[in-house]
Amino acid sequence: MWNVPNLLTLGRFLLIPVYLLVFEAGYTKTAFLVFLVAGCTDVLDGYIARKRKQVTQLGSMLDPLADKLMMIAVILSLVFAGILNWNAALAMFLRDAGMIVGSAVFHFRGKRTVPANGMGKLTTVLFYIAILLVIFQLPYAHVILWLVILLSFLTLIIYIVQFNLLNKRQPKSNMPL
Template identity: 35%
Template sequence: MVQAEQAGSAVWTVPNVVSMVRLALVPVFGVLIFSGQDVWALVVLAVSGASDWLDGYLARRLDQVTRLGQMLDPAADRLFILVTLIGLTWRDVVPLWVVVAVVARDVMLACLMPTLARLGYGTLEVSFVGKAGTFALLYAFPLLLLAERSGTLGDVALVTGWAFTWWGIGLYWWAGLQYVAQTRRLTLADRERREGVS
């Protein structure tokens, strides 16, 4: 689905403020993870994950779904994923191909934006599969950080973290291909409509 037409245009709503705080935490998290302060990085990541659920819940509960919120939420998720992956790659916790796999999918979606804009649509609504992929990746990161510790906790975190990583990447790409198919359907429908008028 394309973003809902009935979404409001307000800026300073409670869910939007929560999303803005989460965006503000991205550079804080980046500094923490690059400087090796893993405990505080995990705290910030946990707060971010909780706020990701909270802003969506509040938007629905308070009837404050806005177009800005629909953009801020996935933007904050993608920034956290990108900054975390770069930090973990820089520290040799994850290989470079993980970053490439995630970024390539987002580049693919960015290439859809001119087509959607030409058709008069906004951004595509985040799908359940896409949200599940994002959650899986965000769960994977603290586990991969914990995997740096020695002992049983580190071993369990390593296996679980990589399981979430693989699931996350798979779901992330599955959702991406769904968005491509959706854009194609919108393009074909627009073409049929114009041919019907002419």
């Protein structure tokens, strides 16, 4: 149950309050580095889980939850600092909250969840880049962020289609916790 990938995911949960404390202290760029470290642990835990065949149902559920909660923390901190507008934050929040609630509901109903695919991973990388641009207030940062938000909704639609196909073909998951 608690293997290296799941421990890295747990570490990502612990980085959320670290990010918030550093950001609140006024160290915006350092807070972004904490956010970036969290993103690197996401890549690392996925790599290790696949390489060592340590993919678990627990990890499949906690990994995206850690990512979404970190993203929500970043979004809200940027909004309250006046760096990000509420419309973009609301769009990002609705998508991420919907994915969290949907995944939890499906998991507890015994439905199989869809693992991250190439589009999801690309969207995550692009969100990190867009957040970087926004934090550093670079030109066209908000335009790029909106393009990534649109891509994230397209990715969500793809996940919904994959989820429906997977659960029509397959019975309840028997992946280890």
